[in-house]
Amino acid sequence: xxxxEQYKELVAQVAAVVADETDMIANMANVAAILxxxxxxxxxxxxRVQNTDRFADRVQTELVLGPxxxxxxxxxxxxxxxxxxxxxxxxxxxxxxxVHEFAGHIACSSESxxxxxxxxxxxxxxxxxxxIDSKDFDxxxxxxxxxLEEIVDCLSGGTEML
Ligand code: SME
Numbered sequence: 001x002x003x004x005e006q007y008k009e010l011v012a013q014v015a016a017v018v019a020d021e022t023d024m025i026a027n028m029a030n031v032a033a034i035l036x037x038x039x040x041x042x043x044x045x046x047x048r049v050q051n052t053d054r055f056a057d058r059v060q061t062e063l064v065l066g067p068x069x070x071x072x073x074x075x076x077x078x079x080x081x082x083x084x085x086x087x088x089x090x091x092x093x094x095x096x097x098x099v100h101e102f103a104g105h106i107a108c109s110s111e112s113x114x115x116x117x118x119x120x121x122x123x124x125x126x127x128x129x130x131x132i133d134s135k136d137f138d139x140x141x142x143x144x145x146x147x148l149e150e151i152v153d154c155l156s157g158g159t160e161m162l
Contacts, residue, residue, distance in 0.1 A: 007147035029067035036069035043070035082106035087117035116140035
């Protein structure tokens with residue numbers, strides 16, 4: 001099946017799965033599973049924007065690892081750092097055809113060669129990012145961007161939480 005057709009089915013599936021569930025973590029977990037199973041990505045998951053007081057003198061806002069499928073990953077990513085922090089800072093999807101050429105890329109796994117990061121927004125503000133890694137180079141294009149953006153919209157559309 002062509003990628004676009006596959007994504008259309010997945011958008012419908014995600015919309016149905018999240019329709020009756022208001023818990024954001026539960027919905028993120030199912031979205032990660034659905035995408036990971038469908039496409040066989042190397043790593044598929046979420047980082048959530050969280051305020052953390054682990055520094056004694058100040059509260060810092062950073063990305064914290066959320067529900068995912070795939071191998072162990074780094075747990076915290078600062079604003080503007082790596083592909084994830086860049087997508088957060090720019091509030092836009094970032095496609096990286098070759099992660100080794102992305103200045104500041106955070107290598108959670110040496111097996112990853114290309115990546116896409118899609119912001120999850122609530123009222124226009126980034127509350128999380130969807131991060132997908134591939135073992136192949138140049139895996140992601142505008143079709144992935146279009147449908148993954150639709151998928152994360154389903155996620156934040158009906159819920160008021162985090
Ligand atoms: N490569 C990401 C870090 C997260 S892992 O890929 C799961 C980045 O540069 O932000």
